[in-house]
Amino acid sequence: MAWTTVALRGRGEALDLLREVRELTDSPRLHALSRVQEAVVHVSLSDWREALTALAHVDDTSMALLTPRERTAALLNGGLSHLSLLELDQARAQLQEALDTAVAERVPEQEFKARHNLGCLEFYAGNLPGAISLMRSADEVDAPVARARAKQDLAQVLLESGLLRQARQTLLGALDEARDEQLALEEADIRLDLAACSLVEGDFAAARRELGAAIRIYRTRGADGRQRSTSLLRAAVDLGDGRVPRGIDTLLVPWLGTGRPVTSEERLAVRIHAETLLLRGDVAGAAYAAKPLRGAAHQGLAAAMHDRLLFAKVAAAQGDSRGARREVHASARQLGRRQAPTQSLEVRAALALHGRRLSEFDLGDALASGSARRIFDSVERWRAISHRLPPVRAPLDPDTSALMAQLRQTRLQLGSTAAGEDEVTLRSRVASLEGRIAERDWSTSAPTVGNPADHPDERTGRHDVGHVAGHRGGAGAAAAFTRTRAVLGARDEVALVLFAHAGEQYSLEVGAQRRSRVRHLGSVTAVTVLADRLVRDLRAHAFASVNPALAAAVGRAVDASLAELDRAVLGDLSLPRGSGVVVAPSRALASVPWTALPRLAGRPVTVAASLTRWATPQPPAGGPTTVASLAGPGLRRAVDEAGDIAAAWGARSASTPNGTDDSRALIGALAGDTVVHVAAHGTHEPQNPFFSSLHLADGPVFAHELPRPLRSRHVVLSACDVGQSDLRPGDEPFGLTAALLSLGARSVVAAVAPVADEVAALAMVDYHRQLSVGVPAARALATAVTEHPGARSFCLFGADWATPPTSV
Numbered sequence: 001m002a003w004t005t006v007a008l009r010g011r012g013e014a015l016d017l018l019r020e021v022r023e024l025t026d027s028p029r030l031h032a033l034s035r036v037q038e039a040v041v042h043v044s045l046s047d048w049r050e051a052l053t054a055l056a057h058v059d060d061t062s063m064a065l066l067t068p069r070e071r072t073a074a075l076l077n078g079g080l081s082h083l084s085l086l087e088l089d090q091a092r093a094q095l096q097e098a099l100d101t102a103v104a105e106r107v108p109e110q111e112f113k114a115r116h117n118l119g120c121l122e123f124y125a126g127n128l129p130g131a132i133s134l135m136r137s138a139d140e141v142d143a144p145v146a147r148a149r150a151k152q153d154l155a156q157v158l159l160e161s162g163l164l165r166q167a168r169q170t171l172l173g174a175l176d177e178a179r180d181e182q183l184a185l186e187e188a189d190i191r192l193d194l195a196a197c198s199l200v201e202g203d204f205a206a207a208r209r210e211l212g213a214a215i216r217i218y219r220t221r222g223a224d225g226r227q228r229s230t231s232l233l234r235a236a237v238d239l240g241d242g243r244v245p246r247g248i249d250t251l252l253v254p255w256l257g258t259g260r261p262v263t264s265e266e267r268l269a270v271r272i273h274a275e276t277l278l279l280r281g282d283v284a285g286a287a288y289a290a291k292p293l294r295g296a297a298h299q300g301l302a303a304a305m306h307d308r309l310l311f312a313k314v315a316a317a318q319g320d321s322r323g324a325r326r327e328v329h330a331s332a333r334q335l336g337r338r339q340a341p342t343q344s345l346e347v348r349a350a351l352a353l354h355g356r357r358l359s360e361f362d363l364g365d366a367l368a369s370g371s372a373r374r375i376f377d378s379v380e381r382w383r384a385i386s387h388r389l390p391p392v393r394a395p396l397d398p399d400t401s402a403l404m405a406q407l408r409q410t411r412l413q414l415g416s417t418a419a420g421e422d423e424v425t426l427r428s429r430v431a432s433l434e435g436r437i438a439e440r441d442w443s444t445s446a447p448t449v450g451n452p453a454d455h456p457d458e459r460t461g462r463h464d465v466g467h468v469a470g471h472r473g474g475a476g477a478a479a480a481f482t483r484t485r486a487v488l489g490a491r492d493e494v495a496l497v498l499f500a501h502a503g504e505q506y507s508l509e510v511g512a513q514r515r516s517r518v519r520h521l522g523s524v525t526a527v528t529v530l531a532d533r534l535v536r537d538l539r540a541h542a543f544a545s546v547n548p549a550l551a552a553a554v555g556r557a558v559d560a561s562l563a564e565l566d567r568a569v570l571g572d573l574s575l576p577r578g579s580g581v582v583v584a585p586s587r588a589l590a591s592v593p594w595t596a597l598p599r600l601a602g603r604p605v606t607v608a609a610s611l612t613r614w615a616t617p618q619p620p621a622g623g624p625t626t627v628a629s630l631a632g633p634g635l636r637r638a639v640d641e642a643g644d645i646a647a648a649w650g651a652r653s654a655s656t657p658n659g660t661d662d663s664r665a666l667i668g669a670l671a672g673d674t675v676v677h678v679a680a681h682g683t684h685e686p687q688n689p690f691f692s693s694l695h696l697a698d699g700p701v702f703a704h705e706l707p708r709p710l711r712s713r714h715v716v717l718s719a720c721d722v723g724q725s726d727l728r729p730g731d732e733p734f735g736l737t738a739a740l741l742s743l744g745a746r747s748v749v750a751a752v753a754p755v756a757d758e759v760a761a762l763a764m765v766d767y768h769r770q771l772s773v774g775v776p777a778a779r780a781l782a783t784a785v786t787e788h789p790g791a792r793s794f795c796l797f798g799a800d801w802a803t804p805p806t807s808v
Contacts, residue, residue: 006041007184010222014041032062033070039077044185045223048081055081068105072098076113083121086262091121108143115141116150123157126300129342129445131157136439148177148186155193159200160300161442162350162729168197188217188226195233200302200353204241208234228254229265232272239275248276261292267299267307274310283317290314301338305331305354312361321365328362331355332381336475339386343394343444343708345742346690348386349732355382356729363501372516373481375508379499380478383584383731384610388475391709391744392444400440401705407433408663408699434691437704441690479612481510487615488512491800493580493604495611498569499731500524500586509573519571528588530568534561535591535753538793542720542754545790566597573599580604580778580800584611587727591752595785596792604778607797609725609733609741614799618713618746625803627653628669630661632680632696632719641679641718641761645768649675652772662698663705670740671707675714675803677768679761682719682736689726689734694719703739713746714777714801718764723750723795737797747777747798755793763791776802 006014018041021034035057042051055078063071079094099114101107119134135154139147151174158167171194178186195210211234218227228251235245245251255261255269274289293307308331315323335355339348359382366378396404410433414426488495489512497508498521505521521527537558544550569589575581581603583594594605608614627649631642642657657679669676681695693700694717717723717736725733737748749767751760763784770780778800785792 002037002041006044007221011041011045012222028062029065032058032065035062036066036070036074036077039074039081043077043080045225046084046229047225048084051077051081052085068101069107069110072101072105072107072110072114075101076110076117079114080117080120083117083124084263086124088121088125092118095121108141109145112138112141112143112145112150116153119157120153123153123160123300126338127341127445128157128161128347129344129443132161132439133443136443146177146181146183146186148174148181148183148190151177152186152190152193158442159193159197160302161347162353163347163442164197164200164350164353166438168194171197184217185221185223185226188214188221188223188230191217192230192233195237199237199240202240204237207237211237232265232268235272236268239272239279242279244276244279245272248272264299264303267293267303271306271310274314278310278313278317283314287314287318301335301351301354304334305358308334309358309361312358316365324365325362328358328365329381331358332385332478333475336385336389339475340389341445342442343392344441345386345392345703345739346438346734347442348389348392348742349728349734349738352382352385352732353729355385358382360501363499367501367506367518370518372508372510372518375499375518376481376484376497376510376516377478379497379508379584380484380611383499384613384733385475386732387610387613387742388478391742393708394444395708396705397440400437403433403437403440404702404705407437407702411693412699434688438688438690441704476612479615484611484615485510485512488582491580492576492578493582493606494575495582495584496570496573497584497611498586498589500588505586505588507569507571511576511579513576521568521571524586524588527568530561530565531589531592534558534565534593537561538593538596538753542756542793545756562596563598565592566599570597570599575599575603578603580606582606582608582611582614584608584614585727587731590727590733591724593752593793593795595782595795601792602782602786604776604782604800605796606747606778606800607795608799609731609738609797613741616799618799618801625652625674626672627655627675627677628665628673629653629655629657629677630665630669630679630696631657631659632661632678632694633659634681634695635679635757637757637761638679638718641764642677644761644765645677645679648765648768649772660697662696663701666694666696666701667705667707670710670712670715672711674712675716675771676712677716677718677764679718679764682717682722684721684724684735686724686726689736690739692722692736692739694722694736703736706739706743709744710740711744712740714771715740715745715748716764716767717748717750718755718760720751720754723748723752723793723797741798745798747796747801749777749781749794749796751791751793752795753793755791759788759790763788763794771803774803774805776800 002014002017005017018034018038022031035054038054039051042054055074058074075094075098079091079098082091095114095118099111102110102114115134115138119131119138122134123131151170155167155170158170171190175187175190178190191210191214195207198207211230215227215230218230231251235248235251238245252269252273255266256273261267261270270292274286277289278286290310308327312324312327315327339351342348362378366374410426410429414430495510497510499506503524505524505527507519507521509517541554541558544554581600583605585607594600594607629642629646631638639657639659646653646655646657666678678694684692690703693702722736725735725738727733737750740748766787767780767784770783771777778796781794781796785794
């Protein structure tokens with residue numbers, strides 16, 4: 001009755017019932033049970049200290065009177081309370097004992113809870129892959145338990161991992177379950193996390209709606225502590241919107257002056273206090289208020305980066321520009337250290353979400369300085385940090401490989417079935433398989449060695465809980481401006497660095513023999529419209545090729561779109577005769593066919609997500625150059641194209657393409673051959689880029705299952721669309737091309753729009769003929785596109801590459 005009462009009428013009446021139990025009996029066992037249940041009531045309302053106080057009445061003698069299930073319940077609630085107070089050692093001991101007891105006594109409901117809460121503990125300890133793995137293993141336990149709360153916890157881990165879309169989807173599923181089960185408090189808690197998602201997205205109105213709904217539920221249930229916590233979050237939303245929250249001084253009274261902040265709510269209160277003072281212009285007060293946040297242990301990356309941003313803003317307001325930059329530099333290094341341990345390309349890239357506000361601050365400061373060097377350093381510091389990490393090396397486990405095989409077959413069935421109920425079933429199965437594969441990928445981490453505590457944060461001397469041993473270096477240092485200019489001069493190239501700030505698009509031109517120049521190109525929206533129109537026109541032109549009159553009309557539209565984008569982005573850019581161009585695109589321009597722009601036509605062009613990666617010298621060849629040339633089904637010229645390319649390389653290619661190459665052939669080639677060419681259909685999945693694929697004899701081959709790492713240095717994808725990338729915060733590219741580069745390929749040639757089969761076959765054969773005699777990839781592609789204009793959707797991504805001279 002107490003548990004039901006707290007949900008229906010609040011805590012007061014529930015605790016009265018439990019006191020009545022103790023008054024009605026002298027039974028030590030029932031006294032102990034009432035205390036365990038009292039702790040459950042407090043836990044349901046997030047009053048962790050009160051829960052531990054109740055459990056303190058249950059000593060070892062009393063515990064011996066309880067059944068295994070009851071003992072496990074006490075351990076679970078004690079462990080959860082310690083965990084919420086960030087007392088991780090005590091939490092781990094109690095939760096592990098609860099798990100051992102539940103497994104030994106075969107109590108699946110409690111096994112589920114223990115595994116899940118241990119996953120929450122790994123989340124607090126900064127081990128995101130471990131958290132997802134444990135939560136996934138909990139979800140596989142066959143137990144009749146309500147899972148809304150578990151889904152909410154998983155969503156928090158996904159949000160901390162930067163997987164914002166997946167976090168929101170998980171929360172919406174949890175919200176439906178909470179409503180179905182009439183779990184009002186759980187519904188309110190889920191709304192808090194939905195508000196957090198909206199806050200990350202900058203949708204302050206949606207965040208306020210969710211918080212208002214949560215407060216109404218807490219008020220009716222007597223959850224005063226949670227109501228106050230929600231008011232704190234609402235104040236954070238107001239600050240994010242640039243205004244001082246109403247009644248903030250009164251609201252903060254319970255949290256301030258209580259000593260060093262420990263819990264996430266206490267730290268949030270301190271942060272809100274400092275930000276409020278800063279917004280009011282009390283810089284000295286803000287600096288003093290922010291001091292307790294220094295070196296906070298056991299907080300997530302999002303909170304740590306928020307603290308760094310606050311410190312940087314305070315330093316800037318004090319006129320300490322060097323101090324502000326130190327905070328920015330330290331935060332970028334911290335982000336790299338958090339990205340390094342995960343062996344998931346998706347999580348590595350997604351974690352950059354938490355650096356977004358710091359990179360905006362950094363870039364705004366650099367733009368205000370007017371210094372080309374500082375602007376370059378700022379852009380490169382945050383851009384594609386994951387591409388500066390060592391390639392992931394953890395191979396797919398057998399279970400994931402089996403899921404990939406199932407997904408491949410289901411996709412094949414979906415492509416051959418008629419619309420109807422079967423199609424709905426197959427689409428549902430595809431979504432389920434992709435979800436399971438993605439979760440397994442997110443939970444993959446590198447093996448750890450040594451003790452993470454051996455590597456303290458370099459500025460505070462405190463331990464970075466997200467840092468895993470074996471990755472103490474994190475990402476490599478960003479390329480210095482002077483060194484980049486030197487490399488450009490040595491290679492006779494000019495760099496065009498495109499970046500956005502506060503909704504405006506800019507370019508930075510960098511060369512060895514010229515003064516660097518920053519240009520404002522207009523609004524990001526206007527540039528995005530031009531880029532999207534060009535890609536649409538290119539797609540239409542490829543499909544209009546069978547009708548000469550239509551192709552000519554659409555071709556004129558393509559030329560007009562190219563000319564307009566050229567004027568908007570390149571402006572009055574003048575390039576030395578014969579020089580190459582390196583383009584580092586921003587999000588709005590990630591899928592532009594740069595080789596097709598009029599002023600870049602005929603020039604060697606390389607598209608680099610990171611100039612740091614581009615400028616890194618090519619490692620020495622490990623053995624002779626070998627070539628694999630593969631062909632997929634369904635393309636009339638694919639087999640001829642692959643065969644002619646194999647012939648162009650002669651003895652270095654052992655390929656005999658016949659259109660039956662399958663996923664094993666491609667994976668084997670990428671793991672063993674220097675150059676890999678694939679002539680096949682391709683698909684770019686904008687909503688789920690790491691399920692972009694190449695279509696071979698046994699079905700699609702996905703980015704998720706590529707070898708880790710690749711041996712291939714140069715990969716050519718003669719397939720439609722797979723050159724497209726979806727850039728997320730931090731200008732981290734997502735897609736098949738980005739995956740190949742992240743896994744160790746030096747460069748990738750791919751198309752950002754469809755290319756007619758005949759044109760692709762002719763252009764790619766000519767390209768490989770030049771490549772095979774030592775012509776660098778960028779120049780070889782420029783020549784091939786000049787001779788075959790229909791192939792202008794092909795771009796060279798990553799860095800230039802050439803066959804080592806000894807093997808030509």
